[in-house]
Amino acid sequence: MQKLIIILACLLSQFQLQAQGYQITIQLKQYKGGQVYLAHHMGKNKYMSDSALLNEEGIAVIKGPQALPGGIYMILLPGKQRYFELLLDNKQQQFSIIADTSDLIKKTIFKNSPENDLFLGYNKFLTNEISPISIQLQAKQATARTAADSAELRTLETSLRKKLQDYRNDVVAKHPQSLLSSMFKALKEPEIPTNPNPEDSTFAYRYYKAHYWDNVDLGDDRLVYTPILEDKLHKYFTQLVPPHPDSVNIECDQLIAQTRKNKEVFKYVVWWLTYNYETSQYMGMDAVFVHLVEKYYVAGDAFWLNDEQLNKVISRAYSIAPNLIGQQAPPLEVKDSSLKPVSLYTTKAKYTVLVFWDPTCGHCKIEVPRLDSAYKASWKSKGVAMIGFKTEGTKEEWQNFIKQYKLNGWIHAWDPDAQSNFRRLYDVYSTPVVYLLDEKKKIVAKRLGVEQLNEFIDKMEARGGTAQK
Structure with a gap:
């Protein structure tokens, strides 16, 4: 009986957490009215999620009954001319923000949001330690003339990259489940080892491509609501995959197979590939669009589309299929x-x-x-x-x-x-x-x-x- 009570209590607590939805209390010290907006990333695009009015004390509460997808969000100040970013975890979505618009990085305080404490610490690190070195580096790049100058630049660039990566590695080690850690791991580039066969000029490319997705957690749907996953997709399919439909089809299928463990990542990757190859400016890439539609949309995997939307996508693919490059021209x-x-x-x-x-x-x-x-x-x-x-x-x-x-x-x-x-x-x-x-x-x-x-x-x-x- 005790075990049953515990199970029921867990179910009830989960229901209550879901029922709580999200509630973000915002205090803007320099405002006594106006409307603030909550927006989110979806790849490189940004969309409005919610809004609320500031009272005379500059306080607004943005809330809803259902939890929002985790990812990078933005608070747009009244007038939508200024904003600051925050992280939203899938679980902890009730917290408060006190922001001083005279310095949105150094004078912003988050309460009850460990994820944003990490994010704010990272932004302060970038401002206080990375930005001055970057400015120094740019100044030296503008005045570099000699081999000694070039050597100094390389040393400075190496130092900057190491300092940044050390910080990110420390966050990943101490907070492995955080969204910030997932983002940092996805941003990490494969480290190419020494070429065991100097005569193999393709080793670096092949190694880099083979390990490109190693640090990207394709089971973490929070990455969908950041620009990072789209950037990774774009670079992979424009710079690493040979631009031939047969090669692209194989790569698409292999990557999509890895996303099956998370329906939101699967949905985004299938959509991104379908959209980009339908609208590709490169001749012949419409064959990839047809392949994707036949394999995933006709098969019933596009769960996010209603019947009318699905029929439009399939109809579009079927209108392209008879006139793909390499096909016999239809009789006239x-x-x-x-x-x-x-x-x-x-x-x-x-x-x-x-x-x-x-x-x-x-x-x-x-x-x-x-x-x-x-x-x-x-x-x-x-x-x-x-x-x-x-x-x-x-x-x-x-x-x-x-x-x-x-x-x-x-x-x-x-x-x-x-x-x-x-x-x-x-x-x-x-x-x-x-x-x-x-x-x-x-x-x-x-x-x-x-x-x-x-x-x-x-x-x-x-x-x-x-x-x-």
């Missing part, structure tokens, strides 16, 4: 301006530039003549066939444009019967959209400008008409 059985049949696959050419355009589109009025100039100047002699496909506008507007800009030598096509489904098959949601196909009508490039297309065709010519693998 349409008609020319005389209503005679036009077929993509019966158009024989070493290369085919397929242009979806609209004679009423302002951007098309600039780009289509430029494409024609490049075709007549060099592409035609290299075996390029131009197929222009009208997406909007009347037949008269289309034909007048062709005549005005003398688009001779092109195959001009349209779909008056609306049978080709070209928008979905070629992901045409704006114009112009340009595809480059090889002799077998495989997609080798897409959505490129004239200069990029010119370079791409030249490179293919140098390789005998094949795309780089």
Whole structure:
């Protein structure tokens, strides 16, 4: 019976802690009114969480019935022009702050918040000890002229890094469960050992990449609400992972597998990767977006989306899937301006530039003549066939444009019967959209400008008409 009472007491205490939610009492000495705001990080972005009015004594209470996610938060002062940061742990979310706006670092006091005592101590350390050395270092960098100056700079930089890392290591050793320690560990760079094989020039890169995530606790959801995890993701996938869809897909899956132990970290990492590869400016990276959607969204792992949102993401991926780099171009059985049949696959050419355009589109009025100039100047002699496909506008507007800009030598096509489904098959949601196909009508490039297309065709010519693998 005693054991049952203890279990019930634990459950009750947990319920009471959750029921307490969060309560942050703020006193601003220089204010006698106005509104203060509580905001939080989500990666590099910042979002409002709550707000409260200051009374005549400069006191405000920001509170809510449910605990907030742990992470780096900010108190924005009235007018939102100034702010100071604080840490919010997942458990201890009832505390008070007395802030003197004449010096928000040296004169701010936290009560009942050990996490923020650590954070405030770190900020004072940065202000009092690191900042003066940094200023000295910058001054020497501006005046360095000799080898001796450079040597002195390196010594000073090494000393600065060591001083900072020693402080962080001390916090981690003494307070291993704190959010500040989790942040410090995630910020620590892998230390590359001596290369056992001097002839291996890739050792440092391979070691660094292999140990990049060693100190990042992917089970700590508090890191989601800091800029640190996003910075780590960005650096890893832009500087360390080869920019090829197959390589990126493998790396995405391996990292996501490590986040399965924490649903919030899993959600953030899957979302970040999906968003960044859907919006990537690098050609071909949309294949990563399709891979992620098929593996995690179609499979039902995107628990944070409702049915409507999920269907939009899946629909977007399915609109891209047929026109990925390396795929065979979808068939186009349409008609020319005389209503005679036009077929993509019966158009024989070493290369085919397929242009979806609209004679009423302002951007098309600039780009289509430029494409024609490049075709007549060099592409035609290299075996390029131009197929222009009208997406909007009347037949008269289309034909007048062709005549005005003398688009001779092109195959001009349209779909008056609306049978080709070209928008979905070629992901045409704006114009112009340009595809480059090889002799077998495989997609080798897409959505490129004239200069990029010119370079791409030249490179293919140098390789005998094949795309780089």
